[in-house]
Amino acid sequence: MKSEITIGLLGFGVVGSGVATILHEHQADLSYKLGVPVKIKKVLVKDATKKRDTALAQETFTTDIDELIEDRSIDLIVEVMGGTTEAKEAIERALRAGKGVVTANKDVMAESGFDLLKLADENKCDLFYEASVGGGIPLIRTLEDGLASDRIRALTGIVNGTTNFILTKMKHEKKTYEEALAEATELGFAESDPSADVDGIDAARKMVILASLAFSTEVHMDDVFVRGMGVIQDGDLELAEHFGYTVKMAGSAKKDEDGIEVAVEPVFIQNSHPLASVNNEFNAVYVYGDAVGETMFYGPGAGSLPTATSVTGDVIAACRNLLLGVNGKRMHAPQFTCEVKNDSQIIGRYFHRISIKDQVGVLTNLSSIYSKHGASIATVVQPEGKPNNEVDLIMITHHISRQQHQNILQDLQQAPEVNKVISYYRVEGENR
Known part of the structure; x- marks a missing residue:
């Protein structure tokens, strides 16, 4: 002894x-x-x-x-x-x-x-x-031991405190991105070079670790779909709030009979979902298991x-x-081969913000683009036009594949009625 x-x-x-x-x-x-x-x-x-x-x-x-x-x-x-x-x-x-x-x-x-x-x-x-x-959140130990008898189907969460702090300040205190980042840096939540955080790389690395463990497979960085928070445009946070959502830089990992999907990106999360109320530098991860159902782990993500x-x-x-005398007795070899879904197998709802010419027939023409790609529209909002004869058109789709979404964006960007696609987000936190 x-x-x-x-x-x-x-x-x-x-x-x-x-x-x-x-x-x-x-x-x-x-x-x-x-x-x-x-x-x-x-x-x-x-x-x-x-x-x-x-x-x-x-x-x-x-x-x-x-x-x-x-x-x-x-x-x-x-x-x-x-x-x-x-x-x-x-x-x-x-x-x-x-x-x-x-x-x-x-x-x-x-x-x-x-x-x-x-x-x-x-x-x-x-x-x-x-x-x-x-x-300080015991995620790894929970997945390895506490939920070892369950089959994990999905993880969704906020795993980067820096981006969550920035978005919280932008939403609740109406600070600009630059002001919120400066405060995060001053408080020590952001590095002098914050690119790994704001570009989603830090969160992607964490999702690789969580997905590999949760699904007992070998997930790599190349398997993760990543969009940084630089795609967030002026007015997006206010629009999200108007439609009942909050913008969060979220990581997700899901597994079903078609394979695995892992992503890190800014998303619209329904305000009724608990993740929408996770603020400042705090992290939170939802884990969905066959037996346990939904569980949430919340706490300080750094410090x-x-x-x-x-x-x-x-x-x-x-x-x-x-x-x-049992050190080194646990085997870590993955149980399953990692089968990553292609874009046509990844399903979600999408929010599109489009700048269009304010003229008769535009809405009908653009709706035909969605129909062409087999996408139905859940919400359409066209505010009053601007003095320069432009207007923002808001489209929120029903569930479509990421491939359909990308095809729609490509056609929208080429349509003569469209000035530009201002922004787009996947919609999370709603039951299918």
Whole structure:
């Protein structure tokens, strides 16, 4: 029986310092729950001489990763250094050295998760990654354990706090995109380069991880349909509200007999749906299972202590496995081949905002385009014309395929009556 468990910590930034704080301040609770103390022996940093506000001794810090990987007394590696190449190499080295790994790195897990999980299986090690999605929300553990007996059919949610914060400020405080982004940056919710967030890449990586786990298959970034929030135009949020919707940057993953579809894009969510009321930097994910039905997981999607809480939860799980001698016993090979749907198999409702010439017969001509592609229209609104003889036409379709939707857009853009297609959104949160 081990008398204590020692940890090597890779990185001491926002999350790493949070992990150290929790392990220090909650040591009595952890020792009680595990039966042995859990201590950080070494921390890998870029500058070991830098003064830090921490209870860890100065000699704990090092710039040499070999002091962590090659030290046989270190039982577990916690990777919170961020980045991709160095982090992936560090995780690989740790697993080959027979050490379990806990990581918060969504980029590495989305791009190389299957290879790393296979490596963990081969070396009889644990690899936990709860904090890679949803910050402090226990999504991974819920899918792996709590809902393991169920068949998950769909996940829909807000998995990026930065874009949700921006959209909340734009809707409720009438701020411009630039003003909302500046506030998000000032508060630390957005990086100095926010492109991964606002372009949907961050959310897509998280949806790759969630979909792969939920459907027991191997989903890749290339399988995800992605539209960034840059497509949102002036007036769209107000129009959404007028029709009873809220614009959210949402991720979705669905599986049926035709295959899998995964997407990240701005969508119109019906105001009555709980996701419509998730505001600011908070995340929320709806999970639909055959047996459990609908469940929703809500909480802070980022931040030092919420994310560190998820990391520490994985640390406890890894420690228990070590103490019980069952580390590395869980196989991670996907159960099913990933069959991705084509555009003709992906069904949804769509909102179209079109700038048209304000003249007789336009509505009839444009309606014929929808009919030509087998699409029926649920809502048509044509406001009063503008002084320049232009008007915005709003069309909301019944359920059509993404291919039909794309064909309609192509024809609309070529129609002489149309000035331009201003914006379009998939409509979510309604029962089919």
